[in-house]
Amino acid sequence: MKCAAAHFGELMFGLKRKVDVLFVPLIYSLPSVLRGHAVDSLACPRVMAGPEMARAGFLREKDLFAEAGIRYVAPFVTFAEPALLPRQLHEALEGMLPGLTPAETEAAVAAGLAALERFDAGLRRRSREVLARAAAADSPVILVLARPYHMDPGIGHEIENDLQARGYPILWGQHLPTDADLMDWLFGEEVAAGLVRSPFDISDVWPSSYSANTNEILWGAKVAARLPWITGVVRLTSYECGMDQPTFTPVQGIVEHSGTLFFSFQELDATKPAGSVKIRVETIAHYLERASPGIIARKRALLPAACPLTPATAQPAEL
Amino acid sequence: MNDISSRHWRPRRPAPLGVAEARRAEFLFGDLHWRAERLVEAAFASEGLHARALPTATRQDLMTGRELADIGQCCPTSFTTGNLANFLRGEAERIGADAVRDRYVFLSVGSCGACRFGQYHQSYELALRNLGLDGFRMLLLAQDRVDQSAGEDAFHLPLSLVLGALWGVLCAEVVQGLEYRTRPYEVVPGATNRAVRESIDLLAEAFRNRPRRGRKWGSLLWHVATPYFLDALRQARARFDAVEVDRLRPRPVVMITGEFYLHTVEGEPNYNMHRWLEAEGAEVHPASIAVWIDYLIRFAIQEAEDRRAALPRAGLRIAAARGLQRLLRFSFDRMRRALNDVPHGMPRQEEIRRLAAPYFHHRMSGGEGDMLIGKAIWAHRHRHAHMVCELSPYACMPNTMSIGAMARVLGDHPDMLYAPIEVKGDAEVHALSRCQMILTEAKKRAAAEFDQALAESGLTLEEARARVAEDPALRRATWRVPHLGRAGAGANLLLHLAGRREGA
Numbered sequence: 001m002k003c004a005a006a007h008f009g010e011l012m013f014g015l016k017r018k019v020d021v022l023f024v025p026l027i028y029s030l031p032s033v034l035r036g037h038a039v040d041s042l043a044c045p046r047v048m049a050g051p052e053m054a055r056a057g058f059l060r061e062k063d064l065f066a067e068a069g070i071r072y073v074a075p076f077v078t079f080a081e082p083a084l085l086p087r088q089l090h091e092a093l094e095g096m097l098p099g100l101t102p103a104e105t106e107a108a109v110a111a112g113l114a115a116l117e118r119f120d121a122g123l124r125r126r127s128r129e130v131l132a133r134a135a136a137a138d139s140p141v142i143l144v145l146a147r148p149y150h151m152d153p154g155i156g157h158e159i160e161n162d163l164q165a166r167g168y169p170i171l172w173g174q175h176l177p178t179d180a181d182l183m184d185w186l187f188g189e190e191v192a193a194g195l196v197r198s199p200f201d202i203s204d205v206w207p208s209s210y211s212a213n214t215n216e217i218l219w220g221a222k223v224a225a226r227l228p229w230i231t232g233v234v235r236l237t238s239y240e241c242g243m244d245q246p247t248f249t250p251v252q253g254i255v256e257h258s259g260t261l262f263f264s265f266q267e268l269d270a271t272k273p274a275g276s277v278k279i280r281v282e283t284i285a286h287y288l289e290r291a292s293p294g295i296i297a298r299k300r301a302l303l304p305a306a307c308p309l310t311p312a313t314a315q316p317a318e319l
Numbered sequence: 320m321n322d323i324s325s326r327h328w329r330p331r332r333p334a335p336l337g338v339a340e341a342r343r344a345e346f347l348f349g350d351l352h353w354r355a356e357r358l359v360e361a362a363f364a365s366e367g368l369h370a371r372a373l374p375t376a377t378r379q380d381l382m383t384g385r386e387l388a389d390i391g392q393c394c395p396t397s398f399t400t401g402n403l404a405n406f407l408r409g410e411a412e413r414i415g416a417d418a419v420r421d422r423y424v425f426l427s428v429g430s431c432g433a434c435r436f437g438q439y440h441q442s443y444e445l446a447l448r449n450l451g452l453d454g455f456r457m458l459l460l461a462q463d464r465v466d467q468s469a470g471e472d473a474f475h476l477p478l479s480l481v482l483g484a485l486w487g488v489l490c491a492e493v494v495q496g497l498e499y500r501t502r503p504y505e506v507v508p509g510a511t512n513r514a515v516r517e518s519i520d521l522l523a524e525a526f527r528n529r530p531r532r533g534r535k536w537g538s539l540l541w542h543v544a545t546p547y548f549l550d551a552l553r554q555a556r557a558r559f560d561a562v563e564v565d566r567l568r569p570r571p572v573v574m575i576t577g578e579f580y581l582h583t584v585e586g587e588p589n590y591n592m593h594r595w596l597e598a599e600g601a602e603v604h605p606a607s608i609a610v611w612i613d614y615l616i617r618f619a620i621q622e623a624e625d626r627r628a629a630l631p632r633a634g635l636r637i638a639a640a641r642g643l644q645r646l647l648r649f650s651f652d653r654m655r656r657a658l659n660d661v662p663h664g665m666p667r668q669e670e671i672r673r674l675a676a677p678y679f680h681h682r683m684s685g686g687e688g689d690m691l692i693g694k695a696i697w698a699h700r701h702r703h704a705h706m707v708c709e710l711s712p713y714a715c716m717p718n719t720m721s722i723g724a725m726a727r728v729l730g731d732h733p734d735m736l737y738a739p740i741e742v743k744g745d746a747e748v749h750a751l752s753r754c755q756m757i758l759t760e761a762k763k764r765a766a767a768e769f770d771q772a773l774a775e776s777g778l779t780l781e782e783a784r785a786r787v788a789e790d791p792a793l794r795r796a797t798w799r800v801p802h803l804g805r806a807g808a809g810a811n812l813l814l815h816l817a818g819r820r821e822g823a
Contacts, residue, residue, distance in 0.1 A: 026680055045434055045685035045717040052679050053723030060730035076682050083629055189323050204329050207459070208438045225327055242716040245391040246441040250330070257328035266390075302326060 003155065005054045012058075012068050021071045021096055024051040029080035030212035031116070033178055034219055037200035038209035041080035044243045071096060080212070085109045120175070128177035128309070130169045134229035135309035140292035142284075143224045145173045145217050145251060146236035147244075150268075156236055157272040159265060162281045163234065168288060171230070173220025181308035186226040188304075205250055214243050221251045225258035228299035231292040232261040232284060239269040259295055261287055330444055333456040336424055341474035342367065344456075347406070348426040349373035350399060351488065352585050354495055354519050355608070358487030361526035366480045375586035376402040381744040387446035394712040394744045395580040396442050398588045404446045407455065416452055425457045434685035434717050479531065479538035486542055486650070487526055488608050490552060493654045494518050495605055496662025497559055499593075501796040503602040504564035504808065511796070514562050518555035525551035543646055552657035559658070562796040566808045567783055569769035571761035574604040574698045576691050577710030578718050581742055582606035589710050590747045592740070592754070596708070599758055602808065604704050609651050610665050614690045616644045617668040621681060644668070659797045666697050674700070677731075679724045686717030692728060699735045702806040705768075706736035706761035708754060713743040736761050765807045772810035776817035786816050 011019050028048055032041045042048075051074050058064040065072045075092030078084050090105040134141045142163055150156035151172065160170045183199035190196050196204055203209065206218040224230045233255045237244040248264075255262040263284050265277075300307075336344065346363060349356070349372055356372035363370035376398040384392065384401030392400070403425060411419045427440050440457055447455045460476075494515060502511040525548065532541035573596050575582050581589045583606060593603050620640045627633040648665060655662045671693030672681045679689040691709060698704040709725075711718040722739045729735060738757040740750045773780060787793045793812070801821045803814040 026683065028682060028684070042684070045683070046720060048685070049679070049683045049717065049720035049724070052683070053720045056678065056724045056727035056730075059727045074680075076680050078625075081626065081629070084626065190327075193323050195324060195329075206441075208441070222327070240391065240714055242391070242393060242714055245389055245714075246438045248389040249445050250328075250441070253328045253330075 003149075003152075004050050005057065008054050008058060012064065012070060018068075019070055021073055022065065024055075024072070024074045025077045026051055026074055027077055027079065029078045031079045031082075031113075032212040032216060034200050034202065034209070034212070034215045035080055037198055038202060038212075038215045040210040041212040041215070042210050044211060044213065046242070082109070082113055085113075123175035124177045124179075127171050127175050128179065128182070130171060131177065131227070131229060132309045134169065135307060138293070138296055139229065140168060140231040140288055140296065141171055141229045142168045142232045142234055142288070143171050143173060143176075143220065143230045144234050144236065145220045145224070146234075147213055147217075147238070147241070148174060150236045150238070154270075155238065155268070157268060157277065159236065159277055159281070160234065162277065163284060166281070166285045168232075168285070173216055173223075176220060176223055179308070185304060185306075185308050186223065205254060206247075211243055214247055217244075217247060217251060218254070221254040224260055225254050226299065226303070228296045228303065230260060231295040232263065232288050234284070235262065235264040235266075236268060237264070237266050239267045259298055261291060261295070330448075331453045333420075333454050335472075336456055336458065336474045337472040338474050339472075341424070343422075344369065344424045345422055346370040346424050346426055347373055347403070349376075349402060350580050351583055351608070352491070352495065354491035354515070355488045357519050357523050358491050358526050359484045361523040362480060362483030362487045362529070364527045365483060365529040365531075366477065368480070373402055373406050375584060375588075377587050378745065380405055381588075384442070384446065387449045388442040389445065391714065392442060393714045393716075394742055395578065395588065395715075396439055398744060399439060399580070400442045400446045403443055404450055407447065407452055408450055411450070411452065419452065420455055423455070425455070426460060427457055428460050477534045479534050482538055482542045483526065483529055485612075486548060487522075489651055489654055490522055490526075490548055491519070492607060492609055493552065493651070493658055493662040494522070494555055496655075497556075497658050497796070499603045499605050500661055500663075500808070501559060501562055501564060503570045503597055503600075504566045504568060505796070506563040506565050506794075510562045511559075514555075514558040514796070517558045521554050521558075522548075522551050543650060549653060549657040552654055556658050556797050559796045563794050564796050565787075565794070566800060566812045567780065567787060569765045569807055569809045570600060570602040571705040571758065571765035572604055572703070572806045572808075573601045573706045573708050573758065573761065574694070574704035575606045575708050575710065576687075576694050577606070577708075577740075578686060578712050578715055579611060581710040581712055583608060588744060589742055590750055592708065592710060595751060596754075596758070599755070600762065601706075601758060604663060604698070607663070607665065609647065610690075610694075611687070613644060613647055613665055613668055614671075614687065616640050616647070617672070618684065618688065620644075625682070659799050661797060661799050663703070666694065671697060678728055679721060683717075683720070686715065687721070688717070689721070691718070691721045692724060695725065695735070695737060696728060696732065699732060702804055703802075705764050705806045706738065706757055708757075709737070709739045711739055711741050713741050736764070765810075768805055768807050768810045769813070772805060772807075772813040776813045778813065778816060783813055783816055787812075 011022060026048055027043045029041050030043050035041045055072060055074065073092050073096055075088050077088050086102060086106040086109045089109060090100065090102050093105065094100050130141060144160050146156065164170045187196065187199035191198060200219060202215060202218045202222065205222065206215065209215045221233065224233045235251060252262050252264070263280065346368060348359065348370060360370045360372060380401035381397050382401065383405050384397030387404055388396070388400050407419055407423070425443070427443065440459055443457060447453060498511055498515045505511045532538050575592065585591070585593050593605065596603050620637055623630055623633050623637050623640065630636065651665060655664060671690055674696040675681065675689035675693035679692045681689045683689060695707045698707055709722065711722055725737060725739065729737060736757050738754050740754055742750060776783065792798050800808045800811045801815050803811045803819050803821060805811045805814065
């Protein structure tokens with residue numbers, strides 16, 4: 001939220017080239033691989049309403065947008081219900097782009113969503129390649145469980161880069177592979193036993209599954225607990241994140257119960273705690289080096305012998 | 320580790336509650352004010368079920384909640400978690416942990432979109448695990464259902480009980496409305512409190528003896544149509560008839576808004592704000608649970624309207640929701656009428672939405688959404704209050720957003736007296752001091768409004784007092800002061816004495 005408010009000011013007053021339109025969608029819901037398996041796929045209340053709060057500061061005494069010659073456009077958008085997007089965006093954009101038709105908006109939305117899907121699929125494919133290499137060499141991988149904004153180096157402080165520099169491949173929970181063969185290998189027995197309805201069902205650990213990103217963090221923890229080569233999980237949370245707060249214990253419980261190492265960086269703020277990060281990274285590397293072989297062997301022994309990540313059986317198929 | 324069911328971490332799920340067990344169990348609930356809690360208990364009793372409201376949370380509960388659950392909770396979660404934990408810990412020491420598991424069942428709300436309000440049960444579960452009470456049964460109320468496994472023997476709250484509890488909340492609310500419009504003006508200190516206690520006692524008796532008229536639709540029809548509760552409310556009115564008031568004392572009217580738990584509860588979780596404001600000379604316009612329910616229905620209608628093309632039978636759903644809204648208003652207004660319309664009415668949700676629209680999108684969910692902004696403007700525009708006190712929990716995600724958006728409202732309405740109070744639970748002096756700064760202005764404004772009304776009436780204060788002395792009805796708590804465009808009861812009364820009438 002603090003970043004959003006500052007970003008407004010930077011865009012309005014800090015750029016050499018003038019901005020004509022400030023486009024700040026009110027994101028109500030998000031696309032998610034868990035959509036249909038969880039109760040809902042909502043954005044965090046602060047993400048949803050943050051632009052309304054930031055805007056108020058620029059309008060309180062006078063219309064600073066108008067003074068700067070900027071048009072402020074903030075459509076309400078439901079990414080989890082893509083069928084509604086064209087209308088939501090067309091209503092917001094038609095005044096800004098004269099002559100824009102509903103059909104053009106619909107086509108633009110379809111193109112945008114397709115691009116997002118391609119991007120997403122590409123990263124999931126690359127994550128699978130990383131895992132396949134780890135499986136072939138029985139070497140460890142680190143999974144980062146965090147909010148999407150922690151990928152921003154200014155917010156996540158590039159902690160995962162420091163770990164990668166020590167030779168550990170990094171995966172993000174948002175881009176874990178979701179291929180049917182891999183999901184069946186990891187969750188098939190539990191689905192067959194009726195413990196969960198599908199590999200993406202998190203109701204066994206998180207019944208109030210309303211929030212898209214929270215759901216994905218919980219699901220990522222479940223994957224980490226099962227995938228042998230994820231031997232360490234790094235949890236990032238920012239200062240005062242209300243959405244993360246109730247998840248601390250369940251996520252840690254899920255990961256640690258499986259014997260996987262769990263490292264948490266909480267209350268991250270604008271200042272990078274470089275010294276303490278360095279010490280923590282050294283500690284994490286030490287434990288990963290010492291414990292990974294045992295973790296991989298123990299977790300691997302619990303799964304069916306035929307692993308889809310090994311070259312002989314790996315046949316990715318999109319769910 | 321090799322057993323697939325225990326190989327991975329899962330919180331222990333308590334056994335489902337069967338019908339026979341439900342009859343023996345004691346249902347625990349809380350988070351309302353004491354009047355509503357008494358009537359909800361009585362509604363359970365009328366169904367042959369035992370229910371007990373948890374004691375109002377205390378500072379000690381806050382500390383326990385912080386100690387037992389995850390760091391960084393919003394303050395209502397800490398209070399309610401600690402409250403449940405301390406109660407059960409005490410009971411476990413008294414009768415043993417196994418007996419506590421058998422005897423008690425906790426009812427909790429389990430849905431509020433992405434806001435943590437709907438995830439409180441995670442904190443409760445964690446706290447109880449930390450106390451060695453894992454496996455304790457909690458039923459999540461998801462607005463329209465109880466979330467527990469299906470099965471022939473599984474207990475589900477019957478509609479007749481839900482309606483009884485809802486009617487209990489509404490009846491308690493109108494009594495509360497009358498109470499808060501009376502106490503600041505009572506001539507004999509303590510008379511209002513006595514009338515309230517007696518009223519709630521007789522209403523509780525009425526709810527306990529509530530006739531059974533079917534479990535579903537028959538019960539709904541009966542609740543909507545029956546004069547049974549209105550008769551009980553009229554008896555309550557008779558208790559208030561005996562309370563003499565002197566409204567010719569200018570009092571600032573302070574409307575309480577904010578997060579649901581903090582604006583509803585009366586006690587340490589909100590620094591006893593209601594009592595403190597009265598002690599400081601204010602008339603409190605309490606927050607309304609009925610308005611919140613009305614908002615939830617409005618929100619459901621908005622969602623259905625936006626998804627009309629994709630939603631099966633959307634038109635029917637919208638019509639049904641509008642019908643529910645009408646039934647709610649009809650029933651609430653009947654109850655108010657039984658108390659001579661003295662309790663505050665419900666603002667129209669359409670107006671709340673329209674007033675808030677320039678500042679906050681109506682589809683933003685979590686907490687009270689655009690309603691906090693709409694209500695503040697509504698109270699200011701229509702002069703229902705001199706000041707708005709918004710009780711916002713520390714670390715509340717949705718409330719922070721609406722308070723931020725209020726910055727622009729204040730820019731457009733610079734004369735609005737608005738006190739957003741961030742409640743941490745352990746920073747009372749700071750919060751009350753902030754409120755007092757705005758309240759001082761509100762007092763000045765109420766006094767000026769009173770003086771102006773006096774001047775407009777052409778009366779002296781002594782003449783006005785003499786007029787009131789001549790007419791016993793005007794000294795009765797149950798006489799409704801007409802709303803003549805002033806926020807204060809005294810100013811409106813003066814204009815009434817001068818012959819002004821509503822709508823003129």
